[in-house]
Amino acid sequence: SAVISQKPSRDICQRGTSLTIQCQVDSQVTMMFWYRQQPGQSLTLIATANQGSEATYESGFVIDKFPISRPNLTFSTLTVSNMSPEDSSIYLCSVVLPESNTEAFFGQGTRLTVV
């Protein structure tokens, strides 16, 4: 299994500012994923972050709004830029372990409120 630490667990931010969310894994993983869950909705994949290459964004998400870093095999950050109230969501990072390549593990999430 994998233990994922996400920081911060929650934050309240002013519109127009940016927040960087960190995701730390206790083992090396190739693929890390960032999801968003808006109030009352299910999880939606934002992007896939692979170490050594640029993140791959899903339809409706762009790098300027959600820049992602992946400096090594155990760490990634997601920045929510120029925030608006519509960005209020839970953001979760997820990993797949190399040896299993199937089971997904999730962090506890970052609850973001934009005012």
Place this chain on the structure above:
Amino acid sequence: KQEVTQIPAALSVPEGENLVLNCSFTDSAIYNLQWFRQDPGKGLTSLLLIQSSQREQTSGRLNASLDKSSGRSTLYIAASQPGDSATYLCAVKGAGKSTFGDGTTLTVKP
């Protein structure tokens, strides 16, 4: 594009009842299906993982089945308890990413 549907959206039962949550998906080319529990304002807790080659998995009072050809999975909860109250999400994993259903919100009344 994979689409995942969960029925019902909400369910309220008295304590002690057995219940079934349903999940259907449109693309049967999956690696696995996972059931998660989500408590209000919190992250996800993995309950059961069924590989595409498996038919079911059991953990305690939970039993999950998978019929890949028909694109269906069920989560059976036996002898429900108030502590089971949460939102239950199913997720199917394709090449890399997972696609989630909208969840079933379960309330178990004492």
